[in-house]
Amino acid sequence: MTHSQYIFGFHAITSRLRQHPDSIKEIYLDTNRHDQRARDLMSLAETTSTRLILCEQDRLCKMTGTTRHQGVAAHVTKLRRYATLEDLLEGLTEPALLLVLDGVKDPHNLGACLRVADAFGVHAVVVPKDRAVGLSATVHKVASGAVDTVPFFAVTNLARTLRELKEMGLWIVGTAADAPDTLDSVTLTRPLAWVLGAEDGGMRRLTREACDLLVSIPMSGSIESLNVSVSAGICLFETFRQHSQRTGSGLNVPAPKNAV
Ligand SMILES: C[S@@+](CC[C@H](N)C(=O)[O-])C[C@H]1O[C@@H](n2cnc3c(N)ncnc32)[C@H](O)[C@@H]1O
Known part of the structure; x- marks a missing residue:
């Protein structure tokens, strides 16, 4: 290695x-x-x-x-900052927020996911070791520095890791365009791991089964699904928005121009 x-x-x-x-x-x-x-x-x-x-x-x-x-x-x-995910989670003083990517293969997508993970305070990105892109030079470039700010774990058995995270108190929320529950209908302020699927086939069966809940991002166009990094951005923004609302920290969004 x-x-x-x-x-x-x-x-x-x-x-x-x-x-x-x-x-x-x-x-x-x-x-x-x-x-x-x-x-x-x-x-x-x-x-x-x-x-x-x-x-x-x-x-x-x-x-x-x-x-x-x-x-x-x-x-x-290569950076090695935490020996295990457990080490990282034990040191947190706020609800855990993880981004789990089940087999993303395009380095541009992984780079963009890391970038949104950094933007919305994700504590770590988790991927499977096999059949997924790692931290290549292109990922570093696309992530614009987020590779250095967001801890990254490549695990041997993703479904097992999800079960362990569940035992550590995280809520495992999977995403699929055809899921019956929609993003706006769930409360996202507890410790949680978002799980997103691969570009071609989405989440694998065992990954899907390890989730506590599946949610969809409502869409009104004719395309069947969104790009994985776009989906990550939307899910993480909604989580960030709900946390900000709950803690009263505010989002610092300027008022609309025509506001009275
Ligand atoms: C390009 S999509 C995968 C499409 C794939 N054909 C499938 O069967 O799921 C990649 C990932 O983005 C997320 N995604 C895309 N559109 C979504 C939507 N409308 N709601 C929730 N997640 C979505 C899911 O995590 C999905 O696995």
């Missing part, structure tokens, strides 16, 4: 530099980039005493396996 990898893109690398500078072995920057973004990155690298190497575009393409690296890549060690 490899303990290091390359990540790319300004957001992903700046975030890693801010959150975990010690995990960066070196940064590679396109020798032709002299713009403000490149200068900001160079000064951040200097502040954190991180080695920065100027190199040609070709080398960046080879390192990252893509041409969409934005002229910057970093060789990093």
